[in-house]
Amino acid sequence: MQTAPAFAAPRGNPLRRAEAWLDARGKGAWIAAMIAGFILFWPIGLALVLYMTFANKWSLGRSHKSRSMSRMTGGTGNTAFDAYKADMLRRLEDEQRAFEEFLERLREAKDKAEFDQFMDERERKSERKEDDGTAAA
Structure with missing residues (x-):
């Protein structure tokens, strides 16, 4: 054997x-x-x-392989830190969404103000033309 x-x-x-x-x-x-x-x-x-x-x-070595795997999966292996990270990312996304909504409302308010200003100027111009037309006649 x-x-x-x-x-x-x-x-x-x-x-x-x-x-x-x-x-x-x-x-x-x-x-x-x-x-x-x-x-x-x-x-x-x-x-x-x-x-x-x-x-x-x-x-x-092992440490490199475990770091590579944690980078691919998105986790560090530390459950407390991973939970904190997930919570912080959720909060940051909420803040980003709120800030984008604020910017949208700001743009809408600015657009409305510009449109109202345009309409007021147009109304004043038409009133002047009417005044000029009645005075010339």
Whole structure:
């Protein structure tokens, strides 16, 4: 009977195996590989910098993953803060809605005042024309 080896290396693409090996050792291993790449042949180091940037390998670890998940779900994981945040956002939305209603009433009042002024001026002009017409006749 055969026993399974303690560490089974993933088979397949050697680049994927290297990536898995570096991921298992953490951010320090990625940085060491990048520095070694620059020392051996600078395009290798540059390629590793670009890969680490686009694959988000600069911040490996649980805290980064939990922060990413909380950003995607909109929660921080702290229920008291999340409740406070939701309440504050609701209040701010209510204040914004009230302020927009106030601005709308202000615009309507201004429009009405301008229209009333226009109608008064028009009425005065027509009265002057009537006065001029009766005086000339």
